[in-house]
Amino acid sequence: MIAVIQRVTQASVSIDHAVKGQIGLGFLVLLGITHTDTEEDIDWLSKKITGLRVFGDEEGKMNLDITAVNGDILLISQFTLHASTKKGNRPSFIEAARPEVAIPLYEKMIARLTTDLGKPIETGQFGADMKVSLLNDGPVTIIIDSKNKI
Template structure:
């Protein structure tokens, strides 16, 4: 399971021109799921994301976590994180989990976040979405559960 995490001043996701999720301060998490992923991968990523010290303290040092700053998460499922671009010009997505499996793990990931008492807004699984954010820093971090 891969997560691209972006620190955001604000963020929103729209489907068909309608905003379906928005946050004021926190993280945008783009989540990709592959075939071997399990709920344990989701729990690992949630734990890592919750405790990453990537928000600035009073000395402008990245020393605070999402919980420390009372931030929210905009969670977006993104199968393209498992694109294979080694051959040709069109990416292959054979490493991305099948939609039913991916959606179950995406929902499990969001449920684990909510257990941490974090406000979680989401996109719509499988929909064409427009994601907007103001990336602060910019800070963008990639975490892969296979690297634990």
């Protein structure tokens, strides 16, 4: 499971010109699910995301996690994070999980992040053509792969 976490001052996702989810201060999380991901990956990754100390403290140092600043999370599924570009110029997405595997894991990640954050999160819609807008703060962008825990 790969997550691209962007610290934002605002972010939103629209589907067919209608806003599906939006947040102010917090994280926009792009989530790529592969066919070997499990609930263990969800648990580990959710704790990492909610525990990231990348928000400024009173001295301006990145020292606070998202709960300390009462931040929000916007979670977007993004199979293209598992693109392989080794051959040619057209990416292969063979490592991305098929919907029958990915959707239940995506829904479990929503539930887990909601629990770990202590409040509901905002989401896109799995498989939809989404338009994502954000104002990256910093910019701070961090990539975490649950297969690289060590």
